[in-house]
Amino acid sequence: MDNSNFIITVDLGGTKILSALINAKNEIVGKVKIPTDSTKGADFIVECIAESINSLLETHKIDEKNIEAIAMGVPGTVNPISGLLSNAPNLGIRDFNIKEALQKSYKIPVFLENDVNLAALGIKNHEFNNEVNNMLIVFIGTGIGGALIFNGNIYRGTNFFAGEIGHMLVSNKGELAFSKDSKTFEMVASRTAIVENINRKIKKGYKSNIQEFIIGDKIKSNALANAVASGDKLVKKEVKKAFKVIGSVLGSITTLLNIDTIVLGGGVIEALNDFAIPEIKKSFDRAVLPEPGKNVKIIATNLGDDAPLYGGISLVEEFLTK
Numbered sequence: 264m265d266n267s268n269f270i271i272t273v274d275l276g277g278t279k280i281l282s283a284l285i286n287a288k289n290e291i292v293g294k295v296k297i298p299t300d301s302t303k304g305a306d307f308i309v310e311c312i313a314e315s316i317n318s319l320l321e322t323h324k325i326d327e328k329n330i331e332a333i334a335m336g337v338p339g340t341v342n343p344i345s346g347l348l349s350n351a352p353n354l355g356i357r358d359f360n361i362k363e364a365l366q367k368s369y370k371i372p373v374f375l376e377n378d379v380n381l382a383a384l385g386i387k388n389h390e391f392n393n394e395v396n397n398m399l400i401v402f403i404g405t406g407i408g409g410a411l412i413f414n415g416n417i418y419r420g421t422n423f424f425a426g427e428i429g430h431m432l433v434s435n436k437g438e439l440a441f442s443k444d445s446k447t448f449e450m451v452a453s454r455t456a457i458v459e460n461i462n463r464k465i466k467k468g469y470k471s472n473i474q475e476f477i478i479g480d481k482i483k484s485n486a487l488a489n490a491v492a493s494g495d496k497l498v499k500k501e502v503k504k505a506f507k508v509i510g511s512v513l514g515s516i517t518t519l520l521n522i523d524t525i526v527l528g529g530g531v532i533e534a535l536n537d538f539a540i541p542e543i544k545k546s547f548d549r550a551v552l553p554e555p556g557k558n559v560k561i562i563a564t565n566l567g568d569d570a571p572l573y574g575g576i577s578l579v580e581e582f583l584t585k
Contacts, residue, residue, distance in 0.1 A: 271316055272575025273335040274378060275308070277301055277353035277405070282315040283572040284323055289389070291572060293323050297485070307360045313368045332583065333373045334575030336381035337361060338408070342423050343375050344580075353405070371577060374582045378571055379426060380417050380552070382485035385524050385574030386564050397522040400564075402529035403509065407449035411520075429453070433512060441476060448512055452505040454531050458482045460501045471497040484534035491538055505531075506539055510546025514556065517547070521555045528564040536563045 274281040276299075284293040295318045299311045316333065320326070339351025346362020346384075366373045376384070383400040387393065397413040409428030411418040417423050428448035450456055461482065465471055472495050476486040490498035513525055532539055544561055551559070564570055 269329055269332045270331050270575060270579050271319060271333045272314055272381075272572045273315065273333065274381070274571040275299075275312065275335060275337050275354075277338060280311055280315050281568060281572070282312075282319055283569075283575075284319045284325070285572070285576060289573070289576055291569065293319055294572075295319050295322070301354045301356075302557070305354075305356045306364065307362065308356070309361065309364045309368075312365055316369075327371060330371050332371055332579045333365070334368065334381070334462070334578040335361075335365070335373065335375050336378035336571045336574065337375060338378045340422075340424055340427075341375050341377055343578075346373070346375050348375075369376075372582070374578050376574070376578050377408075377410070377419075377423070377426070379408035379410045380419070381574035381578060382528065382564075382566075382570035383412060383526075383574065384417060384577040385566060385570040385572065387412055387415075388577045389573040390526075390564060390566055391524075395524050397520070398524040398526060399513070399516060399520070400426075400521050400526045400528065401509075401513070403453060403527065403531040404529035405453060405455055407453050408529075423517075428516070431512065433508065443540070448508070452508040452512075454484055454487070457487065457505050457531075460504075461498060464497060464501075465548060469497050471495055473498055484530035488534040490539075491535065494579050496499060499505050502535065502543055506542035507546045510543040510548075511550040513543065513561070514547040514550025517559055518550075518552045523559060525559060526563045526564050527561070528567075528570060532563050533567060537550070539563070556577070 268287050272283050272287050280299050282295045283291050286292050295315045297315050299308055299421040337348055337351060338353050340349045346360050348356055348359050348361045350357050362373050362375050379402050385394055386400060396415050398409040402408045407429035411426050430487050431448045432445040433448050433451055475492045476489040487502060488500060491502055540563060
């Protein structure tokens, strides 16, 4: 491989670290995926990140001097400037400067961003070629994460907390609410919530063939999709309930923010795309006011796991030009 400049993007998740080598033509030329054990603490996670980066360098025979920067997405509230990861529940980390810790292993600059924000940058710049102005990105999986783009730029908020849509309080029907019956959005409509509802009803005697599609010991998004495709009434009902809530919440947000594009991603959307989008749109249309809602595009990203990897390109450009 030639010695032109590269960047490395790291997508840090609760169970895996996905790292990619990206060349000067903005092409992904190599990937490494390794598991991470969040039970061993923050320092061990940093060691795993360094392991994945070093594996890319060794496999592709590239010297560190040919890497312009490392961009990393983390699942939590992070200050991109200081590198302080104030809270990452899925990793069990609080108040840890992950940028500083990783920077000890490399002379090249390290840049950080929230994982959904990083995916949003990849979607905006690589999938939409910067031709979108006001966009909401929502990833639905184990939890629900979001990102906001206003006037073509990521909106991070006063304390870098903007976009945390999963923590909004809603009723079980999806209306924004604050009462004794309120739950967070992700407690009602994430894959975790869908699975909990299915398991609870199976224990009560409801019939389902979901067990036929489970690989391992957990109900994942593909199992939900296969059960829906097989005509499983219980699974289909619970999935539809979640999509109704999602559409309602997105409609209310659109009325508030007057966005032009909503992009959905994450394991649930990726597995159930053809079923999900029409159901979400129906609920969205009922919840949104006509004027802000009439021209909104609701689509699923086609980048999948590559969205945050491409987002690293934009993050590096932003911080290297400052």
